[in-house]
Amino acid sequence: MAKYGMVIDLQKCAGCAACSIACKNENNVPDGIFWSHYITETRGEFPKITYTYISTLCNHCDVAPCVDACPVDPKAMYKQDDGITMHDEDSCIGCRACENACPYGVIYYNERGVAPFENWQSGEAAALTEKVGGTVIPYYNPDRAITYAGIRRENKVEKCTFCDHRVINGESPYCVVACPADARIFGDLDDPNSEISQLLSSNDSTVLLPEAGTQPNVYYIHRFDVKE
Amino acid sequence: VEMPQEVQGLAAGEWVPSGCLGCTSWCAKEVFVVDGRAIKIRANAGSKVHGGNDCPRAHLAIQQVYDPDRIKQPMKRTNPRKGLDEDPQFVPISWDEAMDMLADKVMELRENDETHKFVLFRGRYTNINDLFYSSLPKIIGSPNNISHSSICAEAEKFGPYYTQGYWNYRDYDVANTRYMICWGVDPLCSNRQVSHYLNAFGGMLKNGVRIATVDPKYSNTAAKSEVWMPVKPGQDGALATAMAHVILSEGLWSREFVGDFTDGSNHFIPGQDANEADFEEIYSHGVVKWWNLELKDRTPEWAEEVCGVDADTIRKVAVDFASEAPHVMVFMGGGSNMQVRGAYNSMAVHALNGLVGAAENKGGTITGRSARLGSLPKPDDYMDEMATTNSKQKKIDQRGYLEFPALKDGKSGGGVVTNRVADAILMEDPYLPKVGIGYFCNFNYSCPEASRWHEAMSKLEFYAHCVTHYSEMSHFADLLLPSTHHMFEQMSSAAQKGNSFTHLWIGGRAIDPVYDVKNPESEVPWMLAEKMAERGFSNLMDFLKEFKDPETGQAPGNGIELETNAFKILTEPIWNPDAYVEAGNHGDSFDAWEAFLAKGIWNSDEYEFKKLWGKMPTATEKFEFYSETLKEALEGHAEKHGVTADDVLEACKYGESKGERAFVPHYTPPFMHGSEQEYPFAFIDCKSHMAREGRSSNCSWFQEFKDVDAGDMKWGDCIKLNPADAAALGLEDGELVRVVSPTGEAVTTLKTWSALRPGTASKTYGQGHWAMGHVAAEDFVGRKSRGANNNDFMTADYERLSGSTAFYGSFRVRIEKV
Structure with missing residues (x-):
């Protein structure tokens, strides 16, 4: 069984957010929720300025605080054998313990009593979806429903799954495909010959919040701003 | 490796060739169509310009085509009063009624021998635009085809x-x-x-x-x-x-x-x-x-x-x-x-x-290196005496006036002065146009000092606007003619260069039009031609019938056939091997139209260095x-007006560029609108990663990722100052401020950003729509914008030698508490 992880090459990353938009597209992610996102920071005093853009997503941690925190039995937030931290939307009770436990802020909650994609639920918007044959949204991607709720319900959390529905079909996560800079490398950390393993063995890498002890599986190499 | 049991496969769909006109990159794309629905966009990897690489904003097109705020059928204005604060009271009508109205107005110009008072405004476009943009006004009898080119980059081409x-x-x-x-x-x-x-x-x-x-x-x-x-x-x-x-x-x-x-x-x-x-x-x-x-x-x-x-x-x-x-x-x-x-x-x-x-x-x-393309039929044989005479009248943008040399290709008045049209209409100089059609354009938003366009468009007797969305320019229209989206609902093609190659992409109709919308470059002229023929003027229809299918020789029988035939004629030297040889083409060749359409991309041969x-x-x-070419052009323009080259430069605000220095690249201090005392901040207008040329702000993904523009904010708009400058003004990050210039003002949010030089203020273009839809505007019905449009306070001025509108290095503002 593979153990999946990702390397993000910050030197290649151009800070364009194509990954994050493509993720919304692939996973039918509503407004206000970000499975793929970024942390940006402008440092220094004019004119000695640097800017960094760090792409973020679920780190699929080996020691996953979200899984520990999930009170449901069996757990709604759980680790798959392939290392993916997965979520069972059906058994999720919306307690948000995982969201609170995650040090990275990458788990999002669909408010109780508010239908996801609420503005698509009525009027001309709903008529459009019906006319073109979508589900809730006209550009609904049916692939997402292969392994997970196609669109998550109210009072449920949701987060990045490394596009597990694509991975089991032999495809890379959609952010990897959509990245114009080839900055994202996805693969098997347990395979020493995989591109990701090779990159990690030949480059210094960092993870976010190493002190949190979560043992993340999303690694960063190089620097975004060449002046850093 | 243990394989999971019975994994459900990914959706069966088809990647259909297309292309993107969301910015001037003009990338070759493919649209993923599942059960007649377009759900994803990706690069056409066959392009040697960009290979399989995409950009962020291409994806937004999906939210543009499937937008419940689109104009869904033709609409006519019922409130005859025009103005920013007037409700046009648009009501839905049929295409038939809409085209009757338009044809009546055009025929009225012909009856009164004032066809030069017809104007066609073009914003973005596809490769067949000559049909609508160039030939149609000529056949009607007007010189006025006005493009957006000089609000884009003409000064960039000048050097x-x-x-x-x-x-x-x-x-x-x-x-x-x-x-x-x-x-x-x-x-x-x-x-x-x-x-x-x-x-x-x-x-x-x-x-x-x-x-x-x-x-x-x-x-x-x-x-x-x-x-x-x-x-x-x-x-x-x-x-x-x-x-x-x-x-x-x-x-x-x-x-x-x-x-x-x-x-x-x-x-x-x-x-x-x-x-x-x-x-x-x-x-x-x-x-x-x-x-x-x-x-x-x-x-x-x-x-x-x-x-x-x-x-x-x-x-x-x-x-x-x-x-x-x-x-x-x-x-x-x-x-x-x-x-x-x-x-x-x-x-x-x-x-x-x-x-x-x-x-x-x-x-x-x-x-x-450009592709060698076929020629669309020329209008000349279909221009009657009135058309021939009136199309020689002056264009309405004042190009070639002493103070507007617009020296494109070395010719006095060779280029367009897009943003001057608003003033020309208001001044009625050279004359007041009466009937206009605009497509894929929104000058009331995209041109600095947009308020002049509000007044000018209110003065136009009749205006038909072909757009996908109700936009600022639509607000002053008499007719709204809803357009197909170029990536999905019509055939499109464009060529662009990059990576030392040139590509030309083509895409057919990937999905059925989502609403009752028509292609402004083919279906609209066809319907107008039909209506004009009914009224006794068949020249336009006779001309359109010349667009024969190069394979069958068949004349088009409707607007969609006209669309297909026009693209086939244009690209014949790519897909027809005989025409390829005859044109002396280079790069990819195809053996049939279908083969070209299926691949959707042509690549040139590689560039030959040093050849020039x-x-x-x-x-x-x-x-x-030392530009002998500029010397000829400037002196030619001066001679036309009976003055010297120095006089021309003086009239064009280059008072410090005199004598021989005028013919070499030289330093001259910037001409800034507003004094440093009254307007302490030099203004920097920026472009957004998310903007599809000012048209994508009704996409929620635009708003969700607006902060990818460094220092900006999601779902909002801001002007940025260095923290020290903000502190000196007693302004805090996140508060509303008024941006004031000598010609306008606007309210937006203040953000501090350490990357800015003290004494400068920066703002990204793309927000500030009060039209476009419920996402773009803060209150679409109440016409309240989300933030501010830079063009509401930037002064209309020009780099006059090229005809360009000035967007940078020419404006000062002050920032006040609201």
């Missing part, structure tokens, strides 16, 4: 034209470059071939290519640069001439391209004239004149004071750049030249490419540092 005879955007051979200067451009965000550069930069950095960025704003490109030179807004000319000074005085110019002093020593001694007779020039013209007239005193120390970049940095970048030459480039965007006094900056910045032999060279700035050396289309056939 390359008046040095090397090329009035177009350049391509940049980044794959082979050693040193890149990005000047007034952020290729990772805007300008051209963004998808290509988003990919290429990583490889360049890995290969040790050095990048320097000249831009008043910090950008992702600046982050990827070893040097950021935050030039003061409008002072690019000082920096460029100082760099040229260093390159010559340090002896770093290209001996191969420019030549050398006959005695082999360097006589470019700061502060001293050199002797022209001592220099043997090869592929360039006038380098010694340039030195003597302008450069000899332009030391980095002089420039430091003027442009705000320290002398050591200027010297270092000039030396590093020239030392890596000739496989280096200055990538010039609009920032340095779409300024009131930007023409000479454009020349000075581009001339650096000439000095080091990078123009038309490997790893340098190149001009690209000694054969530049200038007056001297050389790269002109």
Whole structure:
């Protein structure tokens, strides 16, 4: 069984957010929720300025605080054998313990009593979806429903799954495909010959919040701003 | 490896070729269609320009086509009063009624022999636009086809034209470059071939290519640069001439391209004239004149004071750049030249490419190779006497007036002065147009001092607007003719260059039109032709019937057949092997129309470096540092008006550019609207990563990721100041402020951003829509905008030699508490 992880090459990353938009597209992610996102920071005093853009997503941690925190039995937030931290939307009770436990802020909650994609639920918007044959949204991607709720319900959390529905079909996560800079490398950390393993063995890498002890599986190499 | 049991496969769909006109990159795309629904976009990997690389904003097109705020059927205005505060009271009508109304108005012009009062406004377009944009007005009898070109980048083309005879955007051979200067451009965000550069930069950095960025704003490109030179807004000319000074005085110019002093020593001694007779020039013209007239005193120390970049940095970048030459480039965007006094900056910045032999060279700035395409039918035989006579009337944009030379391709009045049309209408000079059609354009939003357009469009007797969304310009229309989306609902094609290739993409109708919408470039003229024929004027229909299917010889029977035939005629030398040979084409060839359409992409052969050396289309056939070409053009324009070239320059706000200096790239202080005392901040207008040319802000993904523009905010709009400046004004991050210029004001949110030079204020273009829809506007029904549009406070002014509208380096503002 593979153990999946990702390397993000910050030197290649151009800070364009194509990954994050493509993720919304692939996973039918509503407004206000970000499975793929970024942390940006402008440092220094004019004119000695640097800017960094760090792409973020679920780190699929080996020691996953979200899984520990999930009170449901069996757990709604759980680790798959392939290392993916997965979520069972059906058994999720919306307690948000995982969201609170995650040090990275990458788990999002669909408010109780508010239908996801609420503005698509009525009027001309709903008529459009019906006319073109979508589900809730006209550009609904049916692939997402292969392994997970196609669109998550109210009072449920949701987060990045490394596009597990694509991975089991032999495809890379959609952010990897959509990245114009080839900055994202996805693969098997347990395979020493995989591109990701090779990159990690030949480059210094960092993870976010190493002190949190979560043992993340999303690694960063190089620097975004060449002046850093 | 253990395989999971019975995994459900991914959706069966089809990737259908298409292309994107969301910015001027014009990338080849594919649309993923599942059960008749378009759900994803990706690059057409067959393009040699960008390969499989995408950009962020291409994806937004999905939210544009499936937008419940689109105009769903034709609408007519029922409130005859026009104005910003008038509710047009649009009501739905049929296409039949809509086209009756339009045809009646056009026929009225013909009955009154005033067909020149017809105007066609064009914004974005596809390859067949000549049919609608160029031929239709001529057949009706009007000279007035007005494009958006001069609110885009004409000043950017001015420098390359008046040095090397090329009035177009350049391509940049980044794959082979050693040193890149990005000047007034952020290729990772805007300008051209963004998808290509988003990919290429990583490889360049890995290969040790050095990048320097000249831009008043910090950008992702600046982050990827070893040097950021935050030039003061409008002072690019000082920096460029100082760099040229260093390159010559340090002896770093290209001996191969420019030549050398006959005695082999360097006589470019700061502060001293050199002797022209001592220099043997090869592929360039006038380098010694340039030195003597302008450069000899332009030391980095002089420039430091003027442009705000320290002398050591200027010297270092000039030396590093020239030392890596000739496989280096200055990538010039609009920032340095779409300024009131930007023409000479454009020349000075581009001339650096000439000095080091990078123009038309490997790893340098190149001009690209176009496909040889077929010709659409010409209108001439269908222009009756009235049309022939009236189409010779003056165009309504005042091009060619003394103060608007618009010297495109060297001709007085050769180019468009788009933004001047509003004033021309208000002044009724040369005359007041009466009936207009506009498509894929929104000048009431995209042109500085937009309020003039509100007044001007209110004055137009009848206006039909072809757009996908209700936009600011639609508010003043009599008819709304809803348009197909170019990526999905119609056939489209466009060509663009990048990566030293040119591609031409084509895409058919990938999905059924979502609403009752029509292609403005083919279906609308067809329906208008039908209606005019019913009224006894069949010339337009007779002309359209000439668009015969090249394979069957069949004339089109409807607008969609016209659409297909036009693209087939245009691209025949690509897909028809006989026509390919006859046209002497290069690059990919196909054996049938269907084969071309199925692949959706044509690639040129690779660019041939140095081919134009000694054969530049200038007056001297050389790269002109002393522009004989500009001398001819300026003197020609002066003669037409019975004045001198100096008088022309005075009228064009270049009062300090006189005599011989007018023919060399030179420094002139920027013309700024607003005094420093009253308006303390030099304004920097920026482009957004998310903007599909001002049309994507009704996509929620635009709003969700708006903060990818550094320092900006999601679902909002802001003006940015250096924290020290904000503190001095007693303003806090996040509070609402009023931005005031000499001609307008707007309210937006203040954000502090340490990357800004004190004394400058920066704001990204793209928000501030009060139209477009419920996402773009804060209150769509109440016409309340989300934030502010830069064009609400930027003054309408021009780089007049090119006809361009000024967007940069020409404006000052003050910021007040609300």
